[in-house]
Amino acid sequence: NSKVIQTPRYLVKGQGQKAKMRCIPEKGHPVVFWYQQNKNNEFKFLINFQNQEVLQQIDMTEKRFSAECPSNSPCSLEIQSSEAGDSALYLCASSLGGVSQNTLYFGAGTRLSVL
Amino acid sequence: TQTVSQSDAHVTVFEGDSVELRCNYSYGGSIYLSWYIQHHGHGLQFLLKYYSGNPVVQGVNGFEAEFSKSDSSFHLRKASVHWSDSAVYFCAVGTGNTGKLIFGLGTTLQVQP
Numbered sequence: 104n105s106k107v108i109q110t111p112r113y114l115v116k117g118q119g120q121k122a123k124m125r126c127i128p129e130k131g132h133p134v135v136f137w138y139q140q141n142k143n144n145e146f147k148f149l150i151n152f153q154n155q156e157v158l159q160q161i162d163m164t165e166k167r168f169s170a171e172c173p174s175n176s177p178c179s180l181e182i183q184s185s186e187a188g189d190s191a192l193y194l195c196a197s198s199l200g201g202v203s204q205n206t207l208y209f210g211a212g213t214r215l216s217v218l
Numbered sequence: 219t220q221t222v223s224q225s226d227a228h229v230t231v232f233e234g235d236s237v238e239l240r241c242n243y244s245y246g247g248s249i250y251l252s253w254y255i256q257h258h259g260h261g262l263q264f265l266l267k268y269y270s271g272n273p274v275v276q277g278v279n280g281f282e283a284e285f286s287k288s289d290s291s292f293h294l295r296k297a298s299v300h301w302s303d304s305a306v307y308f309c310a311v312g313t314g315n316t317g318k319l320i321f322g323l324g325t326t327l328q329v330q331p
Contacts, residue, residue, distance in 0.1 A: 107261070134317055144306065146321040159318060194261055198317050205250040205269075205312035207319065209261035 106130065109195050109210035110177075116185045116217050124213040125177040126195030134158070134200040135172050136207060137180050140192040152178065153200060185217040220245040222311050224322035232330050233301055239294040239325045241309030250312035251292040252319070253283055257305045265307075268292060279303070304329045 108127040116122045128135045137149040150160035152172040160170075167186075172178040182189055192214050196207035223242045231237050243249065250269045254262040266277025273285040283294045292309060306326050310319040 109261075136317070144308075144321075144324040146308075146319075148318050148320075151318060196262075200317070205252065205317050205319065206264055206267055207262075207317065208264065209254075211259075211261045 107195055107197055107208055107210035109193075109213050111213060112211065114213055114215045116215065118186060118217055119184050122182040122185045122189070122215055122217070123179060124181075124193055124195075124215070125179050126210060127177045128195070128197030129208050132197035132199055132208070134198045135178050136196040136198075137170055137178075138194045138196065140194055140212070142191070149180070182215075185215070187217050190215055190217045220249070220311050220313055220320050222309055222320055222322040224307075224309055224325050226325050227323070228326045228328065230328045230330060231299055234298050235329075236297050237295065237299050237303075237327065239307050239309075239327065241292045241294065241322060242290050243292065243309075243311050244290060245311060245313060247313065251283075251285060252310045252312070253277065253281070253292075253294050254308045254310060254321075255305045256308065256324070262308065265294070299327075299329045301329045301331060303327060 106129045110125050134153050136151040139147040150170045151158045167183045170180045192212045194212045196209045221244045225240050252267040253265040256262045266275050268275045268285045276282050281296050306324045308324045309322040312319045
């Protein structure tokens with residue numbers, strides 16, 4: 104079983120409000136990913152980090168999305184001004200990197216509902 | 219551009235039946251193929267992967283998958299399913315060296331008693 108911990112499990116926000124979710128990757132995994140899974144099971148890659156550095160990120164939707172992975176603290180994903188279309192399951196995953204970089208271990212997700 | 223296609227949105231079988239969940243991809247270079255399972259209300263759990271070598275790979279809980287370059291496929295199989303195998307199964311393709319995956323839309327497997 105994965106040991107990636109995501110909090111909170113559920114998040115309800117009004118439009119325009121900030122939404123912040125956190126992720127503790129599996130111990131010893133230097134690479135962290137954030138994905139958005141919508142109700143149609145479409146996955147959207149958002150960003151990934153190696154240690155504290157960003158590896159890749161999408162054009163973060165008019166800069167409303169921000170993410171960080173500080174050392175000795177949980178990683179976080181924040182939406183500055185939530186919109187209805189942001190309602191989705193946000194999945195954090197980690198990997199060992201190197202030859203195992205494509206094997207991801209996922210957390211249970213944070214389900215965001217924007218009313 | 220890489221794409222992943224899972225042709226069956228829903229598959230229903232009885233407990234003890236065999237099952238095959240189909241996955242086809244399009245990409246011309248070296249790829250990394252994997253399957254994940256998602257039980258209702260949970261995150262994704264890694265099942266198995268293929269990168270090179272023996273095209274038939276074994277995974278957890280009796281699952282296996284076979285890579286076919288000629289068919290651009292990576293179908294998942296299990297010889298005898300259990301009710302607890304009911305879940306959504308996602309095929310994923312990885313390329314490059316960043317670990318970023320592209321997922322199919324999933325196949326919902328329902329195992330009836």
